[in-house]
Amino acid sequence: MRRLLLEHDQVPGIETYEVYRKQGGYRSVEKALKKMSPEDVLEEVKKSGLRGRGGAGFPTGMKWSFLAKPEGVPRHLLCNADESEPGTFKDRYLMEKIPHLLIEGMITSSYALGANVSYIYIRGEYMWVLDILEKAVAEAYDNGWLGKNILGSGFDLDLYVCPGGGAYICGEETALIESLEGKRGNPRMKPPFPAVAGLWGRPTVVNNVESIAAVVPIVNDGGDEYAKIGVGRSTGTKLISACGNLERPGVYEIEMGITVEEFIYGDDYCRGIAKGKKLKACVPGGSSVPILPHYLVTKTATGEDRLMTYESLAEGGFESGSMLGSGGFIVFDEDQCIVRNTWNFARFYAHESCGQCSPCREGTGWMEKVLNRLEHGQGNMRDIDLLADINKKIEGNTICPLGDAAAWPVAAAIRHFRDEFEWHVNHREEAQKRNYGLISEKTASA
Amino acid sequence: MVKVTIDDQVIEVEPGTTILNAARQIGGDIVPPAMCYYSKLPGTGGKCRTCLVEVVQGSEKDPRPMPKLMVSCSTTVQDGMVVRNKTSERVQKNRAGVVEFLLINHPLDCPICDQAGECHLQDLGFENGGAGTRYEEERRTFAPRDIGNKIKLHMNRCILCYRCVHVAKQLTDQRVHGVLNRGEHAEISTYIENAIENDFSGNMIDVCPVGALTDKTFRFKSRVWFLKPLNASCSCNKCSGKAVVWMFGDEIYRVTARKDAYGEVEEQDGKAGWICNDCRFDKKDVHNWQIEGPRVINRHSVISQGHYLSPRQHDQKKIK
Amino acid sequence: MSSTTPVDMSLRHSEKPQFSEEKMAEVQRIIAQFPEGKEKSALIRILHIAEEEFGGWLSIETMDYVAEILEIQPIEVYEVATFYTMFNLDKTGKYVFEVCRTGPCMLVGSDQLIEHIGKKLNIKVGETTADGMFTLKTAECLGACGYGPMLQCGKKYHEHLTPEKVDQLIEAYRSGNTNTES
Numbered sequence: 001m002r003r004l005l006l007e008h009d010q011v012p013g014i015e016t017y018e019v020y021r022k023q024g025g026y027r028s029v030e031k032a033l034k035k036m037s038p039e040d041v042l043e044e045v046k047k048s049g050l051r052g053r054g055g056a057g058f059p060t061g062m063k064w065s066f067l068a069k070p071e072g073v074p075r076h077l078l079c080n081a082d083e084s085e086p087g088t089f090k091d092r093y094l095m096e097k098i099p100h101l102l103i104e105g106m107i108t109s110s111y112a113l114g115a116n117v118s119y120i121y122i123r124g125e126y127m128w129v130l131d132i133l134e135k136a137v138a139e140a141y142d143n144g145w146l147g148k149n150i151l152g153s154g155f156d157l158d159l160y161v162c163p164g165g166g167a168y169i170c171g172e173e174t175a176l177i178e179s180l181e182g183k184r185g186n187p188r189m190k191p192p193f194p195a196v197a198g199l200w201g202r203p204t205v206v207n208n209v210e211s212i213a214a215v216v217p218i219v220n221d222g223g224d225e226y227a228k229i230g231v232g233r234s235t236g237t238k239l240i241s242a243c244g245n246l247e248r249p250g251v252y253e254i255e256m257g258i259t260v261e262e263f264i265y266g267d268d269y270c271r272g273i274a275k276g277k278k279l280k281a282c283v284p285g286g287s288s289v290p291i292l293p294h295y296l297v298t299k300t301a302t303g304e305d306r307l308m309t310y311e312s313l314a315e316g317g318f319e320s321g322s323m324l325g326s327g328g329f330i331v332f333d334e335d336q337c338i339v340r341n342t343w344n345f346a347r348f349y350a351h352e353s354c355g356q357c358s359p360c361r362e363g364t365g366w367m368e369k370v371l372n373r374l375e376h377g378q379g380n381m382r383d384i385d386l387l388a389d390i391n392k393k394i395e396g397n398t399i400c401p402l403g404d405a406a407a408w409p410v411a412a413a414i415r416h417f418r419d420e421f422e423w424h425v426n427h428r429e430e431a432q433k434r435n436y437g438l439i440s441e442k443t444a445s446a
Numbered sequence: 447m448v449k450v451t452i453d454d455q456v457i458e459v460e461p462g463t464t465i466l467n468a469a470r471q472i473g474g475d476i477v478p479p480a481m482c483y484y485s486k487l488p489g490t491g492g493k494c495r496t497c498l499v500e501v502v503q504g505s506e507k508d509p510r511p512m513p514k515l516m517v518s519c520s521t522t523v524q525d526g527m528v529v530r531n532k533t534s535e536r537v538q539k540n541r542a543g544v545v546e547f548l549l550i551n552h553p554l555d556c557p558i559c560d561q562a563g564e565c566h567l568q569d570l571g572f573e574n575g576g577a578g579t580r581y582e583e584e585r586r587t588f589a590p591r592d593i594g595n596k597i598k599l600h601m602n603r604c605i606l607c608y609r610c611v612h613v614a615k616q617l618t619d620q621r622v623h624g625v626l627n628r629g630e631h632a633e634i635s636t637y638i639e640n641a642i643e644n645d646f647s648g649n650m651i652d653v654c655p656v657g658a659l660t661d662k663t664f665r666f667k668s669r670v671w672f673l674k675p676l677n678a679s680c681s682c683n684k685c686s687g688k689a690v691v692w693m694f695g696d697e698i699y700r701v702t703a704r705k706d707a708y709g710e711v712e713e714q715d716g717k718a719g720w721i722c723n724d725c726r727f728d729k730k731d732v733h734n735w736q737i738e739g740p741r742v743i744n745r746h747s748v749i750s751q752g753h754y755l756s757p758r759q760h761d762q763k764k765i766k
Numbered sequence: 767m768s769s770t771t772p773v774d775m776s777l778r779h780s781e782k783p784q785f786s787e788e789k790m791a792e793v794q795r796i797i798a799q800f801p802e803g804k805e806k807s808a809l810i811r812i813l814h815i816a817e818e819e820f821g822g823w824l825s826i827e828t829m830d831y832v833a834e835i836l837e838i839q840p841i842e843v844y845e846v847a848t849f850y851t852m853f854n855l856d857k858t859g860k861y862v863f864e865v866c867r868t869g870p871c872m873l874v875g876s877d878q879l880i881e882h883i884g885k886k887l888n889i890k891v892g893e894t895t896a897d898g899m900f901t902l903k904t905a906e907c908l909g910a911c912g913y914g915p916m917l918q919c920g921k922k923y924h925e926h927l928t929p930e931k932v933d934q935l936i937e938a939y940r941s942g943n944t945n946t947e948s
Contacts, residue, residue, distance in 0.1 A: 074801075086868045086907040117801075124814065124852045125908050127921045160799040165810045165850025167628075168906065182809035182836075184625070184849040189492040189520050200804055241912055243870040249912035287869055287907075328911065330870050344869050348906050354849075355606065355625075355632030357493050362547035365630035369583045386580055393543030396514045397495055624841045626848040637844040638777075638826055 001268065002229060004217040004237050005210070006253045009097045015132060017139035020100040026145055028108045028219040033153040036219075041112035045215060047223030049235035054080055054171070054208030055286060055326040056401075057310050060215075066195040067113055068203040075203040077115040079106060079212050080176055081122035081129075084168040085286035086348060087328025090239035091209035093251040095122075095129050099136035103159065105212035107145060108219055110157050113205055117158045121176050124163040133161045168352035172400045173206035174198075175354065186356045187400035210239050230256030234309035238327055245333035247271040260284070260306040260313075261298040264331065277333040281416075284313050285325020287345050288405030290412030291338070292322050318412070338420045342413040343371035349406035360403040363394040367410055374424050377431030384421045388414055448525040449506075452476050452499075453533045465518035465529055466497055470708065477708075478531050479541075479570050481548070481655045482607035483519035486710055486718040490612050491519040494605065495544045496570060500537050503528035515540055538574070545574045550581040551630070552656075553602045561657030563670040564743075566709060567605065588633050593623065594641030596662050596727050597651060601633050604658035610634065610650035617720060618644035634658070645684055648726040652703045652711060663727050664700035673699055675741035680734055684722035686714040690741050691732075698730045704741070777856060779825040789819055793835065805836050809846055812836070813853060822862070823854040851905070859894040859901035861939050864918045867904040870911035879915040880904060882929045886936060899940065920944075 013019035020026075032041050046061030067075060079102065083091040095102055102120070110118045122130050137159055140146045148156045162180055164170050170179045174188035177199050198204025214236060218226045227235045234256040240263065243249045248271045254263065263269045264279070273279050282297045283289060298306050301320035306312055313324045332341070350368040355361040367390055373379045387410055395407040414421060424431040447458040452469050453476040459468045467485065469477045478499055483491035497519045501512040506526025515537060518529070531537055549571060556562045588601035606625065611634070614621040623642055626635045636642065642650070651659050673692040678701075680687040690705075691698045703711040703721045711719045729735065785793060793812055800807040812832055813824060820828045829843040836843075847853045854862070865880050880891065883902055887895050894901040910916045913925035917932075924935055938944075 083909050084907060087870050087911050089909045089911050089913075092909050119799075123909065124810070124850070125905075125918060127814070128923075131921075158799075162799075162807075163811055163814060165813065165846070166852035167850050179810065180807060181804070182806035182846065183842075184628070184845055189517075200801070243911035243914070244873045251912065283869075328870075330873070330911070332873060336873060341869055341872070344867075344872050348868050350629060351906050353629040355627075355629045356608075358495055358544055358547045358605065361606065361630055361632065362550055365586075366547075366550060366581065366583070393540065393547070397498065397540055397544065399492060621839055622841055624845045626845060628849050637841065637848070 002237065002255060003253045004226075004229075005094060005101065005213050005239065006098070006251075009093075014098055015096075015100075015136070017100060017136070017143060020098065021143075024220075025100050026104050026107075028216045029104055029111075029145060030151065032108045032111050032219055033151045033155055038112045038114055041108065041215075041219060044218055044223035045112070048214075048218040048226040049223075049230075049233060050211060050214050050218060050226070051234070051310065052208055053210035053214070053238065053327070055085060055288075057324065060207065060211050063195070063207070064113060064205060066193070067205055068196045069114065070203070073202055074117065075113060075115050076199045076205075077106065077110045077113050077118040078173075078176065078180065078199065078204060078206045079118070079120040079209055080171060080173065080206050081120050081126070081209045082164055082171040082176060083126075083209070083326075084123055084171050084352075085288065085326045085328055086345070087243055087283060087286045087330040088241050088326045089243070090241040090251050090327055092126055092129060093241070094209060094213060094239065095126075095133060099133050100140070101213050101216060102133070102209055103136055103140050103145070105215045106159055107140075107150070107157055109205075109207065109212050109215050110159075111155055112215075115205075116156050117160075119180060119199075120159070120161045121170070121180050122161060122163055123170070124165045127163060130161050130163050137161060167354075168348075169354045169400070169402055172402065175400065176206060177204065184354070186354050187402075189399060231307060231309050232311055234311060234324075238308070238324070240308070240327045240329050242270050242329040242331070244329075244331035245274045245277065245336070246331050247274050254308055256307075256309050258308050259298070260308060263308055263329070264298070270331070273331065273333050275333075277335065279331065280334045280336055281332040281338065283322070283328075283330040283332075283409070285323045286328035287330070287348065288408055289323040289325045290318060290321070290408050291416060292320075292412075293416045296320050296416075318408075319415075322412075337375075338413055338417040339371070339375050339424050342410055343368070343375045345409045346371045346406065349402065353402060353406070357399045357403075359394045360398045360406065363390055363403070364406045366390055367406070371410070374421060375431070377424060377428035379421075379425050381422065381425050384414060384418065384425070448523055448527075450523040450525075450527045450529065452529045453531050459523060461522075463523055465499060465501075465516070465521050465523055465527075468523050469518065469529075469531065473707075476531055478518045479566070479573070480519055480708070481566055481570065481605060482609065484609050484612070484653055484710055485708075487609060487612040487616060487653065489615075490607070490609055492517050494548070494607055496541060496548075496574075498537060498540055498544070500530040500534040501527060502530055502534075542574050542576065545570055546576065546580070548605050549575060550579070550583075551586040551602075552605070553585060555603070558666075559600075559603065559657040560660040560665060560670075561603075561654075564709075565657060566655035586630060591635055592639065592641075593636055594643055596648060596723065597642060598660045598662045598665055599634065600658050600660065601635070603656050604634055605656055606632055606634070607655055609653040609655070610659055613650045613653055614642070614644075614647070617646040617649055620644065645722050645724075646720055648723045649703065649711070649720045651726075652705065652720075655709065661700055661726070663730070667699050668694060675743060677704065677738040677741045678735040679738060680725065680729060680736065682722060682725055685725060686717075686719055686721070687725060688714045688719055689721050689725055689735075691735055691737070693732075696732060698732060698735070701726045701729060777826050779820065779827040781827070783816070783820045783825075783828050783831050785816075785819060789815065797836075806838055806842070809836060809838075809843065810850065813843070813847060817853060821857070822860075823857050857894075860899050861919050861944075862901045862903060864903045864905040864908070866906070866908045866910065866914060866916055866918075868907040870907070871914035871916065874914045876915040879917075879927055879929070879932065883917075883932055883936075886933065900936070 008023045050060045051057040167185045169175045170185040175185040179185040194204040265272045279294045300315045310324045314321045346368045350364040353360045353364045391407045394403045478497040480497045481494035498515040499518045503509045505524030593599045622640045623636045678691040692700045797808045833840040833843045916925040
């Protein structure tokens with residue numbers, strides 16, 4: 001089991017510059033700035049097969065290669081530390097524990113992209129993590145890793161940390177840019193893409209914390225070495241933040257390709273369902289990905305072992321699969337009510353919709369209200385079909401992916417747990433009294 | 447020039463033209479509706495999603511269809527692009543969905559709304575909406591807010607097209623209103639009691655596609671279809687002085703800018719024909735104006751129906 | 767449901783706020799992180815500082831003052847302050863408990879925790895205790911999903927909460943011990 005990012009997370013004092021440096025920190029900056037051209041770094045990232053760790057899984061090297069480089073126009077690297085997808089708390093762990101790893105990644109990546117001013121945009125609620133990062137940034141300046149002419153290479157870099165103000169939508173890269181410009185976090189229309197016109201209209205790359213951190217081992221050991229880990233197009237390691245009804249929730253660095261079975265039940269990972277209960281369902285990639293009923297969690301519909309990879313988790317498409325997403329792994333035990341949870345997620349998305357485009361503004365609120373009624377025993381059978389239909393009218397019709405993110409969990413819950421929704425209609429009184437602990441017929445017979 | 451096909455009609459347009467504007471060059475039935483886009487206000491568009499179209503062929507070079515429906519107001523045409531609007535069932539279905547979204551929280555107080563008869567949401571609902579509603583929840587309401595003695599803000603009717611915000615940004619020297627809060631609670635507001643007063647603020651009324659911003663000097667005075675619109679001009683040192691006066695008998699009931707088939711202000715002397723607040727609110731005397739002649743309202747609203755055609759006459763007119 | 771956009775005088779401070787020299791230096795340091803002409807980018811962070819400095823909430827005067835510093839229109843500040851959930855637009859208690867209520871926390875008992883705190887403080891969600899000490903709010907996902915149920919108070923996250931731990935926490939805050947660990 002190899003750990004590339006969290007290798008030293010248990011070393012006392014690893015958050016300080018001295019200890020981090022002693023553990024081999026900032027080697028990637030030395031290597032890149034002294035021995036490699038920016039193109040060389042890009043080449044290694046491409047070879048590594050690294051895919052965006054924020055959720056979309058877009059190849060990082062390809063994203064970098066799209067960056068426009070018009071003469072005389074500054075470009076920027078922005079780190080997306082607006083971690084807000086329910087179930088996801090991996091970036092926070094990394095930044096809290098090993099802040100210098102992110103800063104090192106920012107320097108090496110900024111060098112590759114030719115950015116001389118870079119920003120880390122961190123969600124405002126993580127204000128104490130911002131303090132940790134700013135302290136580390138100051139240490140990096142003091143030791144000559146930031147500022148003018150770093151290591152005598154002629155490369156200059158200023159790095160700043162900026163807080164958000166509380167808005168899930170700012171994790172969407174164009175909303176993040178708007179927010180960084182001091183505006184409401186309304187996602188922009190695309191095109192133009194940030195790679196052409198991003199922050200203040202300048203070419204911009206936005207990468208997730210974990211993606212930027214992964215550049216460090218990729219440069220140190222080479223992209224090929226990184227790509228040796230994993231299965232197929234899911235290379236390297238991935239931080240998974242496990243939560244819900246697990247015996248041992250927390251952040252784990254896994255090698256891509258371990259089985260879901262091992263991740264949930266293995267001694268090195270979550271050690272099974274809490275309190276000896278049974279697995280009912282799992283949302284493997286953050287709240288916006290489709291929920292899987294227990295019989296599709298560890299095995300695919302065709303009976304193959306489900307692996308922790310982008311491809312395997314998506315196996316079966318929306319019918320019987322889900323997504324790796326951001327790695328927010330949420331587990332439900334047998335006592336959990338799917339309707340209540342679906343309502344809860346719908347409420348989250350309604351709360352976080354920016355309100356800019358009509359399908360999302362109106363649709364998320366509508367779904368929340370219908371689900372609220374259903375959960376509290378006030379719904380009708382036709383509400384279930386209504387939900388499925390509202391879903392279809394939102395999906396794909398919005399400015400940004402929040403619409404899809406709000407639609408998918410509802411669609412999947414109805415697809416796999418329709419009986420529970422119907423139960424809430426047929427058992428009105430009981431549904432009103434019983435807020436949690438509903439056992440699905442499917443689980444009971446399993 | 448690039449060639450684009452929209453609902454089987456071919457046209458050549460300047461590179462960089464959007465699908466919507468290409469469709470408007472063709473004109474007629476195939477033009478997608480637009481509730482937020484306003485060609486005279488750069489930066490508008492993309493929000494209401496009513497102008498969604500299906501791109502069945504991306505371009506000559508890359509003929510692959512675009513998987514998602516595209517907003518025609520913000521998607522530029524490519525050479526050889528093939529677009530379906532009226533002829534796409536998928537578009538009709540999804541547009542009906544968008545219209546439903548726009549209507550679920552709309553008060554439907556058309557009988558007492560000054561915008562009735564020239565409301566784009568009415569037209570949109572008429573053309574694309576369902577007969578009933580599936581919305582059983584309580585409609586959203588906002589606390590009333592006074593924004594001065596000339597413009598009435600009725601937030602419950604607003605569809606958040608952002609046009610008025612762009613008017614304030616682009617036509618006035620100080621913006622005091624904007625969009626506050628977020629999600630379904632987002633609203634047009636000044637936050638503090640603040641009158642929107644500026645020589646050109648009245649244009650917010652003309653760009654509003656619904657009855658959210660109406661003329662206080664015309665409030666509840668008459669239904670628009672009882673009035674006779676006339677092109678009129680005056681000498682004004684603030685604006686072009688070219689407007690439409692809406693008369694009943696010898697009286698001017700209200701003054702608006704001259705608008706085209708899509709509800710946008712027409713160009714006057716090569717510029718967008720915004721009118722100033724003096725012309726709009728204060729010149730209500732016939733002697734202020736030189737009447738040029740009757741104004742043809744080029745819309746399929748009741749105003750342009752030659753006053754009260756029966757439904758059958760209406761249909762016959764269509765067939766011709 | 768009606769809008770909560772406030773207009774009444776309770777949203778105002780009686781005096782014009784003014785940053786201390788030290789805070790103003792910090793504000794200027796933040797503004798300097800952005801290129802000339804892009805100073806508005808500092809808005810969100812300055813609002814955080816202003817909120818902390820001027821009573822834990824953003825009055826109209828505070829927002830107007832921030833607009834003045836950044837040379838932008840006040841409406842640009844109102845638009846931003848009302849968009850982001852962290853900003854309080856009216857007065858709160860001395861300590862604001864924001865309990866995460868989103869899925870993963872709910873799975874491990876956030877509903878019950880919120881109920882417990884409400885009973886303990888004798889207030890409903892959104893209310894402030896009579897002595898002005900505590901305000902109870904709910905929050906959407908705070909990124910502590912594996913450590914729930916949890917609440918945020920100021921900059922601090924209090925995680926792995928139980929009714930007993932919350933009781934202790936309330937006592938600790940009451941007695942002025944804000945460095946309590948949890």
